[in-house]
Amino acid sequence: MDEIEKLNDLRQRIDDTDLELIKLLEKRLNLVKEASLVKATLGASSRSLEREEFLLQDRALKAKEHHLPEGLIEDLLKRLLRESYKDSAQRTFSCTYKTSKPIVLVGGNGGMGQVFAKYFKASEYKVKTLEKDDWENVAEIVKGALLVLICVPIEVTENVIERLAPYLDEETILADITSVKAKILSKMLSAHQGPVLALHPMFGPDIKGMVKQVIVNAGGRELEKSAFVLEQFKIWGAKVCNCEAQEHDKAMGIIQAMRHFTTYCYGLFLANTNASLKEILDLSSPIYHLELLMVGRLFAQDPHLYCDIIMAQEHNKQLIEQYLNCLKEQLEVVANHNKAEFVKRFLDARDYFGEYATLFLKESGQLLARVNDDKR
Template sequence: MLKKLIILRNKIDILDKKLLEIINKRLILVKKVGIIKNKHKLPIYDPKREKYIIKRKRKEAKKKGISPNLIEKILYCIINESYLYEQKKNFKKLNSDILTILIITNNKMGHFFKKMLIMSNYSVIIIELENFKVNNNINDLFLNISIVIISINISIPYFDILIYKLKKLPKNCTIIIISSIENILIKKISKIHKGPILGLYPLFNLKSIILIKKSILCCFIHKSKSYIWFLKQMEIWGLKIKNIDIIKYNKFLFLKSLQYFSTLIIYNIFLLKKNEPLEKQLSLFSIPFCDLNLFPLKKKFLKDLKLYINTILFSNSNEKNIRKYLIHMNNIINLIQKKKIKEIINIFKYN
């Protein structure tokens, strides 16, 4: 019996070795595909191709009596590994007319865009916000600058300094704003810069290993023709572009800010005001509760609380929206007090 087991295991080992060889051959072919994509300025991610592969192989697996779900999981692992390779190589530069890109930042997202742009063969200068604030040679800095990317998390007093220095930008320079406070920045920058302006809101965090299939909101503010190439450049990186108009964009940012702010208030009332350390209180709860990432939330919003209050109140219409929000909250509280379970469930049902 033991002898038969050893024979069977040896056969499995041989098949595993062949499987590794097949996967290696596939990855070699993927590299060749990547070279062709790069040459012809094609995006890394091809959703139609991926969907076709998965659908076809699921059918073939079913015919052979193999679990389609198993084959799908295996294929996704192999495909994702291919995407990881694609992310590590250099990308095709789409706009050879761009001389230099300046990034003003004090966060990781700014450095992420620096990395991706350098991998796309653009000349990039990155300045930390503190250094930019004290830089008196601003006219020299703006020489030959085609694009300024602003990716910041700052408090309100610094806006005026930033806006004042941006007044010295050439009129044809494109400003790209990547921030959780775009609505305030866009409003102020639009008044002093009549050149191209683009608002971006990444719908991903930088902890993601694979950038492919991640989305980014794009809002055209001024002269969109000047930066259409930049959107296509991000598509080559693997990002999915979601265009949105300024009205929906501002509404989205308001709701996002309100979500964070209301969450902060709730946890400030129920957790942060207690004498025990927050870490100790959270340890009493389940994992799903901790998944809300309260530690960065606390750090981020307590640090710039005034900023996020201003973000919520930047528009007169937001006051009405906040009142509606409070009315809904009060209605839910009343239902909870009366233990009307069905009514509470119905609130979350879509028509």
């Protein structure tokens, strides 16, 4: 055989192996689907951390025995787990509070409302919705409700609470999912005398499933009565993160408002320079490609959403000012070519990041490799 024939022969054998691989993946996906159904009848949570840990460790060991390069089987398994989480979004779940009382989702036909409606229904709750046009029947709709969960845009939430409250039974749990917690929680507490629960799901309506999603519990009143709600979230696979309302709002100023604001500004700045995106992309290393993705993606979305997040708290203005001052100082450092000062500030920030800096470097390295994988 000459070398070209050899290459063609090897490629044919790779093709054959890939077909086997596809068949094996099909078999595996079917087994996982079956397991998901059995888990549903067992009332088990969508996600078993112990099983996952076992899986990852066991396969890593076997992969090493079979000389697979480090990290390959781990990446593949995580990718497969993603599919099994998606599957589990279609299953039923055991119910943490069996009752004939309904759950009312205010704005239940909106994006987030639909997510919660689907999951509550899949857990055998009776779900009703209260929409804009339903206010004349509000008394009837919320009467005897177990839980009334407000899923409306933030700017109308306070108004909705006011209008709702007079019709709520005293034992009904009043809850919301807006991204600002302190003022909404205090509004709920003053408007309703019964149990209250302030929530903030850290995801949008486009999620593929609830597994691994974070839902913040910012407290409320008579929390023992709403404990089943948090338990239900966990059965769905979500992570419940307890965080006091004020603390939550402070963190969101940074996590949501500041990051979106600086991304928005960077996009405006880029547009201002009128740099050719095509050229920039051609010249980009994976890291800049990634950062450009994160800036550009914002502008494909709803401006009002970002506007609301950025303007949600007065405190955000102060954060922006703080950031602006920081930039001004650094501009001076750069303008003066003050390398020593640059390095000093850099090292101070390194102290702040502590061990996270190297952790982030490693984790992002994996991710940048994936950005490179995607490059044609």
